[in-house]
Amino acid sequence: MASVAIIYFSGSGHTQQMAEAVADGARQVSGTTVQVLRVTGEQISNGRWQDDAVMETLNQADAIVFGSPTYMGGVAAQFKAFLDAGSAAWFSQQWKDKLAGGFTHSSSPSGDKQGTLIYLSIYAAQQGMVWIGPSDLPSAYFGKDDGVNRLGSFLGVMGQSPLKTDGSDAEVDSGDRLTAEKYGYRLAEAAHRWSKQLVAS
Amino acid sequence: MASVAIIYFSGSGHTQQMAEAVADGARQVSGTTVQVLRVTGEQISNGRWQDDAVMETLNQADAIVFGSPTYMGGVAAQFKAFLDAGSAAWFSQQWKDKLAGGFTHSSSPSGDKQGTLIYLSIYAAQQGMVWIGPSDLPSAYFGKDDGVNRLGSFLGVMGQSPLKTDGSDAEVDSGDRLTAEKYGYRLAEAAHRWSKQLVAS
Amino acid sequence: MASVAIIYFSGSGHTQQMAEAVADGARQVSGTTVQVLRVTGEQISNGRWQDDAVMETLNQADAIVFGSPTYMGGVAAQFKAFLDAGSAAWFSQQWKDKLAGGFTHSSSPSGDKQGTLIYLSIYAAQQGMVWIGPSDLPSAYFGKDDGVNRLGSFLGVMGQSPLKTDGSDAEVDSGDRLTAEKYGYRLAEAAHRWSKQLVAS
Amino acid sequence: MASVAIIYFSGSGHTQQMAEAVADGARQVSGTTVQVLRVTGEQISNGRWQDDAVMETLNQADAIVFGSPTYMGGVAAQFKAFLDAGSAAWFSQQWKDKLAGGFTHSSSPSGDKQGTLIYLSIYAAQQGMVWIGPSDLPSAYFGKDDGVNRLGSFLGVMGQSPLKTDGSDAEVDSGDRLTAEKYGYRLAEAAHRWSKQLVAS
Numbered sequence: 019m020a021s022v023a024i025i026y027f028s029g030s031g032h033t034q035q036m037a038e039a040v041a042d043g044a045r046q047v048s049g050t051t052v053q054v055l056r057v058t059g060e061q062i063s064n065g066r067w068q069d070d071a072v073m074e075t076l077n078q079a080d081a082i083v084f085g086s087p088t089y090m091g092g093v094a095a096q097f098k099a100f101l102d103a104g105s106a107a108w109f110s111q112q113w114k115d116k117l118a119g120g121f122t123h124s125s126s127p128s129g130d131k132q133g134t135l136i137y138l139s140i141y142a143a144q145q146g147m148v149w150i151g152p153s154d155l156p157s158a159y160f161g162k163d164d165g166v167n168r169l170g171s172f173l174g175v176m177g178q179s180p181l182k183t184d185g186s187d188a189e190v191d192s193g194d195r196l197t198a199e200k201y202g203y204r205l206a207e208a209a210h211r212w213s214k215q216l217v218a219s
Numbered sequence: 220m221a222s223v224a225i226i227y228f229s230g231s232g233h234t235q236q237m238a239e240a241v242a243d244g245a246r247q248v249s250g251t252t253v254q255v256l257r258v259t260g261e262q263i264s265n266g267r268w269q270d271d272a273v274m275e276t277l278n279q280a281d282a283i284v285f286g287s288p289t290y291m292g293g294v295a296a297q298f299k300a301f302l303d304a305g306s307a308a309w310f311s312q313q314w315k316d317k318l319a320g321g322f323t324h325s326s327s328p329s330g331d332k333q334g335t336l337i338y339l340s341i342y343a344a345q346q347g348m349v350w351i352g353p354s355d356l357p358s359a360y361f362g363k364d365d366g367v368n369r370l371g372s373f374l375g376v377m378g379q380s381p382l383k384t385d386g387s388d389a390e391v392d393s394g395d396r397l398t399a400e401k402y403g404y405r406l407a408e409a410a411h412r413w414s415k416q417l418v419a420s
Numbered sequence: 421m422a423s424v425a426i427i428y429f430s431g432s433g434h435t436q437q438m439a440e441a442v443a444d445g446a447r448q449v450s451g452t453t454v455q456v457l458r459v460t461g462e463q464i465s466n467g468r469w470q471d472d473a474v475m476e477t478l479n480q481a482d483a484i485v486f487g488s489p490t491y492m493g494g495v496a497a498q499f500k501a502f503l504d505a506g507s508a509a510w511f512s513q514q515w516k517d518k519l520a521g522g523f524t525h526s527s528s529p530s531g532d533k534q535g536t537l538i539y540l541s542i543y544a545a546q547q548g549m550v551w552i553g554p555s556d557l558p559s560a561y562f563g564k565d566d567g568v569n570r571l572g573s574f575l576g577v578m579g580q581s582p583l584k585t586d587g588s589d590a591e592v593d594s595g596d597r598l599t600a601e602k603y604g605y606r607l608a609e610a611a612h613r614w615s616k617q618l619v620a621s
Numbered sequence: 622m623a624s625v626a627i628i629y630f631s632g633s634g635h636t637q638q639m640a641e642a643v644a645d646g647a648r649q650v651s652g653t654t655v656q657v658l659r660v661t662g663e664q665i666s667n668g669r670w671q672d673d674a675v676m677e678t679l680n681q682a683d684a685i686v687f688g689s690p691t692y693m694g695g696v697a698a699q700f701k702a703f704l705d706a707g708s709a710a711w712f713s714q715q716w717k718d719k720l721a722g723g724f725t726h727s728s729s730p731s732g733d734k735q736g737t738l739i740y741l742s743i744y745a746a747q748q749g750m751v752w753i754g755p756s757d758l759p760s761a762y763f764g765k766d767d768g769v770n771r772l773g774s775f776l777g778v779m780g781q782s783p784l785k786t787d788g789s790d791a792e793v794d795s796g797d798r799l800t801a802e803k804y805g806y807r808l809a810e811a812a813h814r815w816s817k818q819l820v821a822s
Contacts, residue, residue, distance in 0.1 A: 059266025065297040066260065090306055091341040091574070095299035096266040102296045114756055126558055126572020127529030127580075133341050133538070136739055139752070140292040140334050143775040146756035148811070149742070153717055153749035156528055159583055170528020172493070172746040178529075181561055208751070212815065292775070315555055327759055327773020328730030328781075334739070337538055340551070344574040347555035349610070350541070354516055354548035357729055360784055371729020373545040373694070379730075382762060409550070413614065461669065467662030467699040492708055493743040497701035498668040504698045535743050542694040542736050 020209035021051040022202070023076050026085030027097035028056070031188030032123040033087050036177045039195045040083055040121060043202025050206040053079070057100045067099035077107065080209040081117035082147070083202070088124040088134040101141055114146030117212060119205050120174035121198055123190070125181045127169055135173040149173075150208050152201040165193015166200065175201045221410035222252040223403070224277050227286030228298035229257070232389030233324040234288050237378045240396045241284055241322060244403025251407040254280070258301045268300035278308065282318035282410040283348070284403075289325040289335040302342055315347030318413060320406050321375035322399060324391070326382045328370055336374040350374075351409050353402040366394015367401065376402045422611035423453040424604070425478050428487030429499035430458070433590030434525040435489050438579045441597045442485055442523060445604025452608040455481070459502045469501035479509065482611040483519035484549070485604075490526040490536040503543055516548030519614060521607050522576035523600060525592070527583045529571055537575040551575075552610050554603040567595015568602065577603045623812035624654040625805070626679050629688030630700035631659070634791030635726040636690050639780045642798045643686055643724060646805025653809040656682070660703045670702035680710065683812040684720035685750070686805075691727040691737040704744055717749030720815060722808050723777035724801060726793070728784045730772055738776040752776075753811050755804040768796015769803065778804045 022044040028034035037054055044052045053075055061067050076082055086097035093101070107113045120138035122131045139149050152175050157166040168191075169176045177194035190198075223245040229235035238255055245253045254276055262268050277283055287298035294302070308314045321339035323332045340350050353376050358367040369392075370377045378395035391399075424446040430436035439456055446454045455477055463469050478484055488499035495503070509515045522540035524533045541551050554577050559568040570593075571578045579596035592600075625647040631637035640657055647655045656678055664670050679685055689700035696704070710716045723741035725734045742752050755778050760769040771794075772779045780797035793801075 062263065062266040064260040065263040065300065067296070090303050090309065091345045092293070092299065092302075092338050095268070095296055095303045098293065098299045099266065099296035101293075102291050105291055108291065109758075111756065111758065124572065127570070128531075128534060128578055129572035130341055130345065130534055130574055132530060132532055132534035132743075133338065136535070136743070137293050137334065137338065139742055139746075140331055140735075140739070140776060143742075143752075143754035143756075144292045144331065146754065149746075149752040149754075151746035151749065151752075153714065153746075155712075155714065168529070170526065170531035172532055173743060176530055310557075312555065312557065325773065328771070329735060329779055330731075330773035331735055331775055333542075333731060333733055333735035337542070337736070340541055340545075341538070341575060344541075344551075344553035344555075347553065350545075350551040350553075352545035352548065352551075354513065354545075356511075356513065369730070371727065371732035373733055374542060377731055461667040464665065464668040467665040467702065469698070492705050492711065493747045494695070494701065494704075494740050497670070497698055497705045500695065500698035500701045501668065503695075504693050507693055510693065532743055532747065535740065539695050539736065539740065542733055546694045546733065 019049050019051065020080045020206060020213050021078065022081045022083065022206050022209055023053045023055060023079035024083045024085065025055040025057065027094050029087055029094065032177060032179050032190050033085050035188060035190040036121050036123055036198045037085050039198035040202035043199035044206040046203050047206035047210065057097055059096050062096060062099050067103045077112055079116065080213045081205050083119045083205060084138045085121045086134065088122045088129055088131045091130045091133055092137060093134055104145065108145055111146045116147050117150055117205060117209055118142035118147035119150050119201065123177035125179060127178050129178065131176045139173055150205055152197065152204060154197065154200060164196055165191065166197050168193045220250050220252065221281045221407060221414050222279065223282045223284065223407050223410055224254045224256060224280035225284045225286065226256040226258065228295050230288055230295065233378060233380050233391050234286050236389060236391040237322050237324055237399045238286050240399035241403035244400035245407040247404050248407035248411065258298055260297050263297060263300045268304045278313055280317065281414045282406050284320045284406060285339045286322045287335060289323045289330055289332045292331045292334055293338060294335055305346065309346055312347045317348050318351050318406060318410055319343035319348035320351050320402065324378040326380060328379050330379065332377045340374055351406055353398065353405060355398065355401060365397055366392065367398050369394045421451050421453065422482045422608060422615050423480065424483045424485065424608050424611055425455045425457060425481035426485045426487065427457040427459065429496050431489055431496065434579060434581050434592050435487050437590060437592040438523050438525055438600045439487050441600035442604035445601035446608040448605050449608035449612065459499055461498050464498060464501045467501065469505045479514055481518065482615045483607050485521045485607060486540045487523045488536065490524045490531055490533045493532045493535055494539060495536055506547065510547055513548045518549050519552055519607060519611055520544035520549035521552050521603065525579035527581060529580050531580065533578045541575055552607055554599065554606060556599065556602060566598055567593065568599050570595045622652050622654065623683045623809060623816050624681065625684045625686065625809050625812055626656045626658060626682035627686045627688065628658040628660065628679065630697050632690055632697065635780060635782050635793050636688050638791060638793040639724050639726055639801045640688050642801035643805035646802035647809040649806050650809035650813065660700055662699050665699060665702045668702065670706045680715055682719065683816045684808050686722045686808060687741045688724045689737065691725045691732055691734045694733045694736055695740060696737055707748065711748055714749045719750050720753050720808065720812055721745035721750035722753050722804065726780040728782060730781050732781065734779045742776055753808055755800065755807060757800065757803060767799055768794065769800050771796045
């Protein structure tokens, strides 16, 4: 058994869809418990985020996947408030040796999203976590048109959807969704490989 | 005349002291209006920061200097909430061509503070701002012991003070304080050079 | 008068086309001297790059624009060899207060190109230079289809062209080319604004 | 059995000492094969690095640790030439799922070294590798004076030594050396944990 927790903030709904895609992929690895957790602005009081139940779930997970829109060039403030609350785990290095991964979304193909993934990987390193990237080369290099890693991102998964001003529902590009799903699968597999060893050694 | 606005968040008081040092330096350039603005957690509701008077002050400034502790590997969530509120200025590129700078503080010499300065410079670029770094080589290279740029930071100014658990007051290293002061002077000079030209050309 | 020097490395020819576009834009600002300089592998001996004439040109410029493919997640080694040779200028801060900008190209829309631009801005800060980004929001936000900043990059300009395996000539996307041209114009204007003041003050 | 390969470039000898410390730590984990490989400028011709024997060693390793001075704000050009030669492994994702880590050295406490570690982690992600940070909090937080992570670095290990102009030998700070040694131990342990599982599953 291995457990994967996906925690994210979503403003327009796109990052939520990516979180669900990561979860779908992780669930395809048998013996994997998957939990999807959403950070909301309502959980923030005086600039500080708190939710003990969510933190307890994360404390128990083998892998934690972090997701946030790229907003003004970085993680959304609401998600940063959650990450800052992780300082409790930091002082005791409670998340040490858990696996980590990350994903982000914005309205432009590049959209300064790499900076968000860089930050998430720094955060994971501060927590003593082990960073797993998606590892898929753009499938277009091999003549495939399934859109896997169409944006060319390596630290984590990027999604991109055009700005919408007509109030219609968020819809993530099918290639980006598939990339996120494969990432969830990879993370779950890695969690098994990494955590079983605790028993075997 | 040129105006420099310094906006910061401070948890333990160190970043506040650095903000004041930057302000002191800027005031040494005659004809400079300096304003020091503090972001607080109380200004954040449902994860969003709002303060129209502060934003109006920033809209009028020639240079904006951003300061935040490096907390969990990045800007504090409270400061990110303020930065996210800058999206209003972003859509209209209202801060375009203003000068920008940044400073940060943490308890370790490196302390992943460079990542915070990288992020602040990305944010400034998103806003169409012009980034001015401190430009001081470590003075120790030249046999001086005044502590200027003792940490070796180039995108912006770093301060470092040991963790305190005895409840005593925050106190920033004198070298870091001097580095911040010189940075304020440099930013104010640059603001004059850059903004006078608007009249002269 | 103001002078803009554009220095780049290009493997497949795409970055060269972007360099020329930046130059074209800079030339549209009257009174601007523009020089385009290419770094080649042949200038590197025992891992070190040297070309005194090129360095002298850069030492005289008001603005230096740096361009490199994003190769294996960063600037190409050949371009880094040139940048490392800039340590001579660094020790004397000879490039201090010059304007700086950057551009990069790769085969994917994101392609980890932001990391390259981050590095170039760190390098410029080490040299005491002032960083100017392109400042164009994606024109698609405003219903335009000219492709300006279609990739969503803010620290510098990104170009993207699909991998070619048929040996045909490099061809940069017309939107990326226009973005680079506008960037050259902006940099030249800024060089005038910033350098005239030296006389006026 | 697990194998750890450490590959580095060193100009002044400090990074070499850090490489040896990482190796010493890795050797303390029984059943670990450790190889230390040095990149030199002489291996670079026309800007390109080549050494087939070194590449074959890396292809066989379970973990690869990358080390470079931070020079002009990033990895030394000579080391980048080696990294660029890794594009052959990249196209076939030959290093996929190997463990990766990194270390760097400069003459200032911060010295923009975090940017170097960020780049190395991006490179590792491009190669599909799994990034392991050192995970040690600064031991000074706990009242220890052994210097472990005295600089406060989390993505990888940093070393710092003052500029020397008297021609004396390089000598890395004892705390930084110990930090590097513990990192080598951690990486070797992780290589066992991660690679044994290949047999067990």
